[in-house]
Amino acid sequence: MNIRALFSFSIASLLALAAASTSTSTPAYSQGKIRVVVSVDWEGDDLIESNLVSIRDFRQDYPTIPMQHFLNAAYFTKAGANPSQTSALMHSVLLPIDEEGLHIHAWRSLVQASGVTFRTGPSFVAEAVDLRNCLADCGNDVMLTAYSESELRKIIKFSLDTLEKQGFDRARSFRAGGWIANRKVLRALAAEGITLDSSATYSEYLKEQWGNYNLYPIVGRLWPSIQPTSQPFVVALTSDTSILELPNNGNLADYMTGDQMFKAFLKNVELLKVNSGRDVYLSIGFHQETAATYLPHLRSGIDQIRAYAEQNLIPIEFVVAPL
Ligand SMILES: [Zn+2]
Numbered sequence: 076m077n078i079r080a081l082f083s084f085s086i087a088s089l090l091a092l093a094a095a096s097t098s099t100s101t102p103a104y105s106q107g108k109i110r111v112v113v114s115v116d117w118e119g120d121d122l123i124e125s126n127l128v129s130i131r132d133f134r135q136d137y138p139t140i141p142m143q144h145f146l147n148a149a150y151f152t153k154a155g156a157n158p159s160q161t162s163a164l165m166h167s168v169l170l171p172i173d174e175e176g177l178h179i180h181a182w183r184s185l186v187q188a189s190g191v192t193f194r195t196g197p198s199f200v201a202e203a204v205d206l207r208n209c210l211a212d213c214g215n216d217v218m219l220t221a222y223s224e225s226e227l228r229k230i231i232k233f234s235l236d237t238l239e240k241q242g243f244d245r246a247r248s249f250r251a252g253g254w255i256a257n258r259k260v261l262r263a264l265a266a267e268g269i270t271l272d273s274s275a276t277y278s279e280y281l282k283e284q285w286g287n288y289n290l291y292p293i294v295g296r297l298w299p300s301i302q303p304t305s306q307p308f309v310v311a312l313t314s315d316t317s318i319l320e321l322p323n324n325g326n327l328a329d330y331m332t333g334d335q336m337f338k339a340f341l342k343n344v345e346l347l348k349v350n351s352g353r354d355v356y357l358s359i360g361f362h363q364e365t366a367a368t369y370l371p372h373l374r375s376g377i378d379q380i381r382a383y384a385e386q387n388l389i390p391i392e393f394v395v396a397p398l
Pocket of ligand 1: 118178180251252
């Protein structure tokens with residue numbers, strides 16, 4: 076085949092390819108899809124009706140979207156807590172399609188109930204906890220990394236046991252308070268049966284509201300390589316232990332407008348196009364304690380994602396974990 080023949084052959088091939096690709100509306104990346112995980116961080120602070128109502132309303136309006144709950148056992152360790160009432164309130168916003176994972180903030184009541192001596196710092200907000208101001212409870216801003224691995228295992232085990240006793244699944248997934256999980260925390264989690272962590276996040280999403288606090292630089296140092304398109308990866312912990320990391324790459328609604336969540340989605344659409352047909356994960360979400368204020372952000376983000384996906388034939392699926 077001479078050069079001219081080769082050239083015309085190539086043109087013909089390209090035309091045939093073009094015809095094939097326009098004869099069907101299936102995009103080139105149709106073998107993979109965007110899997111959107113909606114996570115909920117339960118802070119262990121309070122269960123106020125207005126927040127629970129807004130979650131129930133969301134569930135009615137988006138009945139097919141499962142939630143990845145990171146539940147906190149500290150609701151049950153507060154002074155005067157009513158376990159059956161607390162459990163009923165929490166269950167009132169859960170659906171069978173949901174995943175029941177674990178969230179831990181180092182509340183004093185939780186730490187002490189776990190048989191561990193409470194530590195007042197370091198804090199991811201500012202100064203260490205001043206015990207003179209610790210009335211009902213405190214310590215939710217103390218970094219989990221303040222505790223030793225054996226202390227963490229006690230707090231994790233107590234949390235898992237408590238939630239299971241109150242009728243929840245024994246959690247297999249986890250997110251750290253303030254996204255602050257280092258290898259020590261991950262080792263303690265794996266030792267207590269946790270197989271998936273979702274504490275990694277893109278620290279720049281936190282800059283606007285946390286830029287003047289410890290949280291922003293600490294998250295940046297803990298997760299320096301995480302971007303809005305970071306995908307699940309395995310963290311090897313010991314010679315025979317590992318944990319799957321699902322980056323919370325779209326962060327949470329308190330720090331993300333609906334437009335920002337949609338932009339994070341679009342970045343992952345670009346990844347899907349070059350990702351050889353593999354699924355791409357986007358992890359977004361909100362906090363139970365601020366649901367009434369910030370769930371509208373999530374609604375807006377999801378509505379934009381769904382509309383764009385439909386118009387542009389982007390396959391999407393709402394899921395709870397990359398299993
Ligand atoms: Zn939290």
